[in-house]
Amino acid sequence: MANLIKPALMLGLAGALAACGARAPLEPLASNELPPVPYGEGERPDAEQLLEVPTLAAPERSVELRRRSEEREDDPFDLPPD
Template identity: 55%
Template sequence: MRIRLIPIACLLPLALCACGQRSDLEPPPGASLPPAPYGSPAQPTAADLLKPDVIAVPERDTELRTESEEREDDPFDIPPE
């Protein structure tokens, strides 16, 4: 019985991944997008609202260490008792 469940358990996530939405997002009938932010010249589209802010996706720091550094003495690094 378990042998039959393994292929089903492997194929179920694949089937669920295939049912994603491929069309552009639009508000439901009778509803509208949120109002434009104060001071904004135009109302943002659904695609604009889905873009993450700069704060939500910060740039990575790619600074690499070019030399190894000695570790400073840690007074709290004591051996276990």
């Protein structure tokens, strides 16, 4: 019974520590600064704008998944090895 209490206590403590983190706006350290203004832009983007993922980096799925089994068409380029 004592063998079960210690892992449960450790798991609970780890969960409590993970849940108590403060969330604040991101700012660069005093010794660092944000990257320079991109060419053609009027102002420097802030940290939140730099963290946004561009559409080309994570495109949405455009292929419809098959919902039922279908017979494959003959592929003329599917040749056996020489």
